[in-house]
Amino acid sequence: MPKLDASLIAGLPPFEGLEKDELEQVLAPARSLRFEREKPIFEQEAEAHLFFVLLDGHVRVVRTTTEGQQVIVRYISEGEVFGIAAALGRTTYPAAAIAAVDCVVLAWPSALWPELSTRFPALGANTYRTVGSRLQEAHTRVVEMSTEQVEQRVAHALLRLVRQTGRKTGEGIEIDFPITRQDIAEMTGATLHTVSRLMSAWEGEGIVTSGRKRVTVSDPHRLMLKAESREKR
Amino acid sequence: MPKLDASLIAGLPPFEGLEKDELEQVLAPARSLRFEREKPIFEQEAEAHLFFVLLDGHVRVVRTTTEGQQVIVRYISEGEVFGIAAALGRTTYPAAAIAAVDCVVLAWPSALWPELSTRFPALGANTYRTVGSRLQEAHTRVVEMSTEQVEQRVAHALLRLVRQTGRKTGEGIEIDFPITRQDIAEMTGATLHTVSRLMSAWEGEGIVTSGRKRVTVSDPHRLMLKAESREKR
DNA sequence: CACTCACTTTGCGCGAGCGCAAATTCTCTG
DNA sequence: CAGAGAATTTGCGCTCGCGCAAAGTGAGTG
Numbered sequence: 001m002p003k004l005d006a007s008l009i010a011g012l013p014p015f016e017g018l019e020k021d022e023l024e025q026v027l028a029p030a031r032s033l034r035f036e037r038e039k040p041i042f043e044q045e046a047e048a049h050l051f052f053v054l055l056d057g058h059v060r061v062v063r064t065t066t067e068g069q070q071v072i073v074r075y076i077s078e079g080e081v082f083g084i085a086a087a088l089g090r091t092t093y094p095a096a097a098i099a100a101v102d103c104v105v106l107a108w109p110s111a112l113w114p115e116l117s118t119r120f121p122a123l124g125a126n127t128y129r130t131v132g133s134r135l136q137e138a139h140t141r142v143v144e145m146s147t148e149q150v151e152q153r154v155a156h157a158l159l160r161l162v163r164q165t166g167r168k169t170g171e172g173i174e175i176d177f178p179i180t181r182q183d184i185a186e187m188t189g190a191t192l193h194t195v196s197r198l199m200s201a202w203e204g205e206g207i208v209t210s211g212r213k214r215v216t217v218s219d220p221h222r223l224m225l226k227a228e229s230r231e232k233r
Numbered sequence: 234m235p236k237l238d239a240s241l242i243a244g245l246p247p248f249e250g251l252e253k254d255e256l257e258q259v260l261a262p263a264r265s266l267r268f269e270r271e272k273p274i275f276e277q278e279a280e281a282h283l284f285f286v287l288l289d290g291h292v293r294v295v296r297t298t299t300e301g302q303q304v305i306v307r308y309i310s311e312g313e314v315f316g317i318a319a320a321l322g323r324t325t326y327p328a329a330a331i332a333a334v335d336c337v338v339l340a341w342p343s344a345l346w347p348e349l350s351t352r353f354p355a356l357g358a359n360t361y362r363t364v365g366s367r368l369q370e371a372h373t374r375v376v377e378m379s380t381e382q383v384e385q386r387v388a389h390a391l392l393r394l395v396r397q398t399g400r401k402t403g404e405g406i407e408i409d410f411p412i413t414r415q416d417i418a419e420m421t422g423a424t425l426h427t428v429s430r431l432m433s434a435w436e437g438e439g440i441v442t443s444g445r446k447r448v449t450v451s452d453p454h455r456l457m458l459k460a461e462s463r464e465k466r
Numbered sequence: 467c468a469c470t471c472a473c474t475t476t477g478c479g480c481g482a483g484c485g486c487a488a489a490t491t492c493t494c495t496g
Numbered sequence: 497c498a499g500a501g502a503a504t505t506t507g508c509g510c511t512c513g514c515g516c517a518a519a520g521t522g523a524g525t526g
Contacts, residue, residue: 063376071376088365089358094372114354121351125322131364132321138371139327143296143304145378146422150513180473189379194513196475212473212522383483413503427483429505445492445503468526475520484512490505496498 009106012079014053014130017122026120030106035099041083044096048085050107054078057103058165058177062186063095072186074134075100075177077165081127086110087117088131100177145189153188154198155227158208162217171209172218180213202226242339245312247286247363250355259353263339268332274316277329281318283340287311290336291398291410295419296328305419307367308333308410310398314360319343320350321364333410378422386421387431388460391441395450404442405451413446435459 009015015023032055035041041052044064059076073095076082085093108116117124144153158175166173181192181199188195199215202208207223209216217223242248248256265288268274274285277297292309306328309315318326341349350357377386391408399406414425414432421428432448435441440456442449450456 063372065376065380067380069380071379073372073375085365087361088368089362090365090369094369118351118354121347128320128361128364129322131361131368132318132323135321135364135368135371136323136327138368138375139296139306141375142306142371142378143298145375146304146419147298147300147302181475182473186379189375191514192474193476193515196473197513200475414505415503424484425504426485426506429503430483433505470525471523473520473522475518477517477519478515480513480515482512482514483510485508485510487507488505489507490503492503493501495500 009055012053014079014081014123014126016126018120022120022122026116026123027106029112030108033105033107035103035105037099037101039099041097041099041103041105042093044094045092048083048091048093048110050083051081051086051110051113052083052097052108053081053106055104055106057105058100059103059105060098060100060183061095062098070186071189072183074137075161075164081130084113084127084131086113087124087127100179150188150190150194151198152227152229154184154190154195155223157184157187158215158217159220159223159227161215162220166217169216172216173220174214174216178213179215184215242288245286247312247314247356247359249359251353255353255355259349259356260339262345263341266338266340268336268338270332270334272332274330274332274336274338275326277327278325281316281324281326281343283316284314284319284343284346285316285330285341286314286339288337288339290338291333292336292338293331293333293416294328295331303419304422305416307370308394308397314363317346317360317364319346320357320360333412383421383423383427384431385460385462387417387423387428388456390417390420391448391450392453392456392460394448395453399450402449405449406453407447407449411446412448417448 009027010020010023015026018026035057041059042048042050044062054076056078059082061073061076061082063071063073065071076097083093083097085091117127144156148156161175161179162173165176167176168174181195184190184195185192199208199210202223203210205222207217207219207226209218242260243253243256248259251259268290274292275281275283277295287309289311292315294306294309294315296304296306298304309330316326316330318324350360377389381389394408394412395406398409400409414428417423417428418425432441432443435456436443438455440450440452440459442451
């Protein structure tokens with residue numbers, strides 16, 4: 001087990017408000033793990049033995065229905081906790097987590113959560129704050145799915161990705177990991193065909209530039225207009 | 234302030250695992266409040282000064298979009314906590330809560346949450362377990378909205394309501410509070426017209442009996458078939 | 467460097483379910 | 497108990513976006 005570099009980790013949101021020695025105590029029982037691109041970090045319905053903080057990379061969280069249809073629940077970015085079923089009283093993971101690119105994670109045994117969260121209340125508070133915003137985000141998605149057209153939903157999804165993981169380039173803000181039309185479809189409840197058509201149209205209008213597994217938003221402002229205009233019902 | 238009857242409250246899920254004297258300490262700073270049918274318990278975006286346990290009645294949790302469209306996030310039943318924004322590090326309520334019928338609630342000042350949850354870990358664990366299942370449920374709804382037809386979604390919604398709040402009658406299991414076609418539409422992302430058509434069809438098939446603000450499921454098994462058959466995509 | 471496979475684009479037809487409108491029925495209130 | 501308003505039902509046309517199909521375009525590999 002490599003010695004973890006506390007100084008790089010100290011600034012991450014889950015550990016905010018922890019003293020230096022507290023952080024070391026928190027990190028002591030953690031292992032650092034690597035996952036290659038497209039490799040599963042955990043599977044849906046598996047025993048939730050570990051919980052994680054993502055140190056580097058991007059992770060896709062996917063739910064699969066009994067009929068085999070996949071839905072992307074969210075993407076995890078650097079510095080976020082995930083797989084925290086144990087903190088929410090679950091014994092299994094409700095979704096799978098897959099490394100979207102090569103990833104480095106910290107992993108703790110779930111059994112340690114009760115002790116860690118009581119010994120280090122700041123850790124618990126930070127984690128539950130994250131849970132709160134995820135619950136709110138999930139409800140936001142329900143509302144979007146209920147009230148918006150596909151075009152609006154796709155625009156919102158892209159804007160969210162850009163905000164979360166955007167990286168500035170010459171042509172605009174690029175989504176920082178490989179993402180297919182199919183992926184965007186699975187985030188928005190559309191088909192890859194419809195997503196492809198929308199992207200083509202937006203490309204023509206100069207709002208996005210995109211290629212194989214790559215999306216760059218060159219005009220976020222006009223994309224926001226697409227996201228907001230024309231409600232239904 | 235009336236003296237609270239601890240014996241009636243002891244069995245509720247949020248208080249499971251608390252000793253008798255602990256329960257009394259938890260209840261001490263709580264106030265009991267009454268709300269008439271259709272009166273708001275709190276408004277969306279309001280300061281989250283209180284958190285609640287529902288002692289009697291049913292509460293509708295509603296999000297309103299900037300365009301004024303309403304979506305029913307969930308219904309709260311007896312014995313559930315709600316309005317727990319503070320436990321999730323939020324300062325405002327992300328949705329409104331409205332009494333679906335005359336209600337009795339227990340209310341605590343949000344400021345007490347940190348103290349209560351650390352002094353009584355069981356209370357914290359029970360609450361976060363609830364949060365966990367709500368997060369999962371929200372994701373389930375996202376998946377349903379992404380992959381199912383309106384008919385399946387409405388069937389699922391009714392089955393969920395029946396499981397949560399069903400009350401046996403001569404004709405089947407009745408949803409225990411007034412609920413309109415419009416309400417069901419706002420839970421499923423459909424229009425009241427489509428919901429009405431579905432209910433009429435199902436009534437014809439002998440699956441449900443319904444009237445004004447009233448729904449009884451007489452054949453849950455066949456409704457489950459409606460909920461599961463024919464996936465799309 | 468060619469081959470293959472995954473990803474993407476585009477066309478076309480169709481159907482689920484919305485939007486609008488109007489009639490009907492039930493409940494509550496004065 | 498009559499009137500009014502809320503909730504429900506039903507009809508009809510239309511559109512968004514899916515389903516299916518087929519062609520095109522990279523990118524990685526042996």
